Amino acid sequence: MALSAGAAHERAEAMWRPRANRLGLWLFFASEAFLFAAFISARFVTSGTDKPDTLNQPLALGITVVLLASSISAYLAETSIAHGDRKGLIRYLSITILLGLVFLVGVVFEFREAMEYFPPGTIYGSNFVALIGLHGFHVFTGIVALAVALGLGKKGHFEPDDYWGVEGVVKYWHFVDLAWVIIYPTLYLF
Amino acid sequence: MRPLIRAVVLGLVGYVAGAWLTVAVRGGSPSDDVAVVFGFILGLIGWLMGIGVWNAWAREWFGLPAKPDQATGWKRYFTFNTDHKVIGIQYLVTFIAILLLGGAMALVMRMELARPGQDFLTLDAYNKLMSMHGILMVATAVAGVLGAFGNYLVPLMIGARDMAFPRVNALSFWLIPPVAIGLLSAPLLGSFDTGWTAYPPLSVVNQGGQVLFILAVTTFGLSSILGGLNIVTTVATMRAPGMTWGRLPIFVWGAFCASILSLLVTQFFAASLILILLDRVAGTTFFGAAAGGDPLLYQHMFWFYSHPAVYIMVLPAFGVMLEIITHLARKPLFAYKAVVAGFWGIVGLSTIVWAHHMFTSGMAEQLHAPFMALTEAISIPTGLVFLGALGTLWQGKLQSKTPLWLAFGWLFNFAIGGITGIYLADVATDIHLQDTYFVVAHFHYTIVGGTIFALIAGSYFWFPKITGRMYNERLGKIFAVWLTVGFNLVFIPLFWLGVNGLNRRVADYPEFYAGPNAFASVAAYILGAGFLLYAGNLLWSARRGPAAGPNPWNARTLEWQLPSPPPEHNFPLLPEVVGHPYDYGVPGSVHAAQEAAEGGEE
Ligand SMILES: [Cu+2]
Numbered sequence: 001m002a003l004s005a006g007a008a009h010e011r012a013e014a015m016w017r018p019r020a021n022r023l024g025l026w027l028f029f030a031s032e033a034f035l036f037a038a039f040i041s042a043r044f045v046t047s048g049t050d051k052p053d054t055l056n057q058p059l060a061l062g063i064t065v066v067l068l069a070s071s072i073s074a075y076l077a078e079t080s081i082a083h084g085d086r087k088g089l090i091r092y093l094s095i096t097i098l099l100g101l102v103f104l105v106g107v108v109f110e111f112r113e114a115m116e117y118f119p120p121g122t123i124y125g126s127n128f129v130a131l132i133g134l135h136g137f138h139v140f141t142g143i144v145a146l147a148v149a150l151g152l153g154k155k156g157h158f159e160p161d162d163y164w165g166v167e168g169v170v171k172y173w174h175f176v177d178l179a180w181v182i183i184y185p186t187l188y189l190f
Numbered sequence: 191m192r193p194l195i196r197a198v199v200l201g202l203v204g205y206v207a208g209a210w211l212t213v214a215v216r217g218g219s220p221s222d223d224v225a226v227v228f229g230f231i232l233g234l235i236g237w238l239m240g241i242g243v244w245n246a247w248a249r250e251w252f253g254l255p256a257k258p259d260q261a262t263g264w265k266r267y268f269t270f271n272t273d274h275k276v277i278g279i280q281y282l283v284t285f286i287a288i289l290l291l292g293g294a295m296a297l298v299m300r301m302e303l304a305r306p307g308q309d310f311l312t313l314d315a316y317n318k319l320m321s322m323h324g325i326l327m328v329a330t331a332v333a334g335v336l337g338a339f340g341n342y343l344v345p346l347m348i349g350a351r352d353m354a355f356p357r358v359n360a361l362s363f364w365l366i367p368p369v370a371i372g373l374l375s376a377p378l379l380g381s382f383d384t385g386w387t388a389y390p391p392l393s394v395v396n397q398g399g400q401v402l403f404i405l406a407v408t409t410f411g412l413s414s415i416l417g418g419l420n421i422v423t424t425v426a427t428m429r430a431p432g433m434t435w436g437r438l439p440i441f442v443w444g445a446f447c448a449s450i451l452s453l454l455v456t457q458f459f460a461a462s463l464i465l466i467l468l469d470r471v472a473g474t475t476f477f478g479a480a481a482g483g484d485p486l487l488y489q490h491m492f493w494f495y496s497h498p499a500v501y502i503m504v505l506p507a508f509g510v511m512l513e514i515i516t517h518l519a520r521k522p523l524f525a526y527k528a529v530v531a532g533f534w535g536i537v538g539l540s541t542i543v544w545a546h547h548m549f550t551s552g553m554a555e556q557l558h559a560p561f562m563a564l565t566e567a568i569s570i571p572t573g574l575v576f577l578g579a580l581g582t583l584w585q586g587k588l589q590s591k592t593p594l595w596l597a598f599g600w601l602f603n604f605a606i607g608g609i610t611g612i613y614l615a616d617v618a619t620d621i622h623l624q625d626t627y628f629v630v631a632h633f634h635y636t637i638v639g640g641t642i643f644a645l646i647a648g649s650y651f652w653f654p655k656i657t658g659r660m661y662n663e664r665l666g667k668i669f670a671v672w673l674t675v676g677f678n679l680v681f682i683p684l685f686w687l688g689v690n691g692l693n694r695r696v697a698d699y700p701e702f703y704a705g706p707n708a709f710a711s712v713a714a715y716i717l718g719a720g721f722l723l724y725a726g727n728l729l730w731s732a733r734r735g736p737a738a739g740p741n742p743w744n745a746r747t748l749e750w751q752l753p754s755p756p757p758e759h760n761f762p763l764l765p766e767v768v769g770h771p772y773d774y775g776v777p778g779s780v781h782a783a784q785e786a787a788e789g790g791e792e
Contacts, residue, residue, distance in 0.1 A: 005763050009351065012764060020354040020427040027419045027453060034454050038461030038491055045487050046476060119473070123482035126474035130465065133472075148251045155253040 063106035070099035197240030204236025242270025272356035278342025316697035324386035349430025372406030390477035418452035432767035444509025493544035507644030519586025535571030592666030599674030603639025628688025654738030676717030
């Protein structure tokens with residue numbers, strides 16, 4: 001049976017659009033990985049594995065746990081909308097945003113301590129400022145993106161068969177978490 | 191024009207607000223580095239929202255319906271239009287304009303260099319002019335061919351109706367004007383005198399214009415990354431039925447491979463510039479050796495991008511030239527698979543050779559030999575590409591057209607550029623030649639001879655497709671000879687100057703170097719005058735040229751099977767690809783069936 005041209009194009013787009021969205025996002029992550037790699041390599045090139053013993057280890061471990069937990073709630077938000085549970089989507093997105101904000105507050109607190117003990121005029125301090133700043137910026141953009149998804153979800157956007165917006169934002173959040181899983185040992189453990 | 195005016199106003203408001211808020215919070219002057227940073231960031235956001243990011247895109251984030259701009263005709267070019275052909279033309283016109291501007295700056299430099307002594311430029315003014323010329327031309331080479339032809343041709347050639355992310359594509363282009371404005375207004379803050387390489391420690395301590403350079407170039411990097419991401423995704427997911435990887439037109443391969451590089455390594459340039467910015471505004475000390483920083487760190491990060499950048503410039507140019515050669519030699523592209531393998535070899539090798547720029551920097555001795563060997567290994571994949579071009583021309587039915595004439599000039603130039611590169615890859619000779627005019631001559635042979643020639647040849651070859659009209663062939667050929675001869679007359683003497691030790695980046699030189707310098711300066715003016723012929727021919731022909739018809743070259747790739755210019759969304763019906771694109775002279779061969787994959791009319 002002959003299809004109209006318009007219908008044919010729509011059918012074709014339904015085929016490639018989800019693949020293009022996912023590939024585009026993964027390419028973006030690959031690109032971002034290079035940015036993080038550049039900053040992380042700067043840390044090892046300029047200061048090896050030296051680190052001051054004035055680092056606030058308990059705080060760093062604490063915010064790491066908070067951020068990892070936020071990945072779980074983000075995952076639950078995505079599975080909620082996949083099953084048509086809008087309330088779950090809103091609840092878990094809100095929890096994720098809250099945990100993200102707690103992480104940011106912790107980072108700001110740590111940053112202020114850092115300014116005293118190893119100011120940016122030292123080489124470790126420089127790397128600390130750059131890496132925490134870079135990652136903090138990504139957390140901030142992630143929170144903004146989660147808030148946009150939350151706002152849209154509350155307005156009734158996203159359906160079990162159409163929730164790319166949520167999926168993309170949640171994947172980005174996982175990526176930001178993963179970046180921290182590498183930056184945390186880079187700054188605190190080596 | 192409304193969106194453009196809105197963008198300019200909001201951009202200015204953003205800049206003033208950012209700079210003023212910074213002064214209000216921390217005191218100081220609005221021309222301080224920090225104030226410029228926040229001004230630029232808010233100005234950029236204002237510009238983008240004004241041009242159409244808000245209406246066509248961001249409204250959706252708040253649950254509002256998007257209001258894409260409905261402009262038609264020439265007004266489309268001044269709006270946030272998402273048609274890949276509009277964006278391709280925006281790139282083409284913008285970067286040809288920047289090319290001419292950067293070329294005019296080179297003419298001013300050649301005037302100063304025409305004879306020994308400081309004539310009308312101070313050493314400082316010369317360095318700043320040279321720096322501006324450098325970054326404008328590098329930007330043209332990076333984004334000219336890939337942005338113009340990559341956007342215009344890739345969807346057409348693979349049988350797609352647009353790019354995968356049309357709005358991201360429009361964003362990539364509209365990030366460019368703030369880059370140009372940022373760079374060109376740097377003289378207001380004392381300009382920048384570091385060349386386009388921006389090496390610390392100078393770039394950490396010099397005038398505030400350097401901050402505009404950093405912000406503009408980082409923004410340009412974002413544009414490159416988004417553009418690359420779009421092309422890779424489009425090629426990977428939107429090829430027409432039957433357009434297998436083995437049937438991809440060679441230009442698509444070139445754009446694809448360049449985009450992969452651009453997508454990944456550009457981040458290192460951004461990172462290196464951000465670290466300089468932090469050293470300037472946040473009190474860090476990455477490049478201050480006194481507190482344990484390391485200026486060489488910058489060079490490593492910078493060249494990790496900027497060597498592959500040469501291939502981001504030249505891979506799409508290879509694609510353009512091989513398209514022209516195979517269509518106009520009426521022969522199948524010789525060793526298609528080897529050429530594609532050569533592209534991939536270049537992508538792989540280009541990321542592990544960067545330190546050949548640093549043989550005299552004082553980096554660890556034991557790095558010299560491996561970087562020399564790896565660099566020289568790049569001649570193998572590049573040789574495969576070259577072989578593909580020569581093999582296609584061999585015994586071809588050559589059509590005497592301007593693009594093919596330019597292709598011969600390109601072959602000659604790129605051969606010189608490649609061979610002289612060996613002396614710079616070789617540690618022993620490089621230590622003598624480092625930072626001399628030999629380097630200047632070499633990279634102009636590869637970048638102008640390789641990439642800008644392709645930009646110009648492509649602008650002739652696809653001119654009938656883009657405008658629907660034919661350029662003047664006789665004037666085109668005169669320009670092809672003029673450009674090739676003029677270019678060689680300018681840059682051949684510079685090899686001699688470099689071998690004899692004349693340093694680059696200096697406005698003055700001893701009497702000994704006078705002859706070749708005078709010669710190069712005169713030749714530069716002859717070369718520059720030729721561009722009047724180029725611009726005149728294309729501008730006049732775009733309005734008054736004879737109608738070209740859909741396929742003046744009788745070429746087989748998909749873009750030539752459509753009307754000139756192609757309609758919005760390109761293909762009313764999906765094409766079905768059934769054979770290789772370049773099987774000229776192969777009996778019974780077909781590239782694409784005209785009928786749709788899914789038959790029937792609308
Ligand atoms: Cu190089």
